[in-house]
Amino acid sequence: MTMTRHPVLFRAACPDCRGRFELAAAALRLAIGRTARTTFYSFTCPECGSAVRKPAGERIVQLLTGGGVRTLRLHVG
Template structure:
């Protein structure tokens, strides 16, 4: 017996779950370049998130579209949550010890 029948709730197809959705609004992240001081709006594809074993090894990075600088900034728990929820590609760093 399926879970939905047991719970009394009707089964929902993917098509019906997304019925009425006409478009997805892309997520935009605000950031600043420490080199040229540009205020930026970046798509999820422009950012990378690296999650390490500690707060010192967890960071996000991007290339400044204004000056071309490689930017790396620390990412606390809230930033990690926002970036992963917004579709930013994530790399999990593993300890070699």
């Protein structure tokens, strides 16, 4: 028996146009900084084109990294 792997989709919302949609991992970026203030995920709203940046707590980081979202680690000198 072979298992078909379905792409992971993440629910998101745009604070500008208030649109709600699902995004594939490739549409999201995750930045992990030293503090909660510098850890966030971002995407471009598919409905209005706005650049969206939202804070990412520990659980969000786990979900996004587990779902294959590209991650950037921010380091300070």
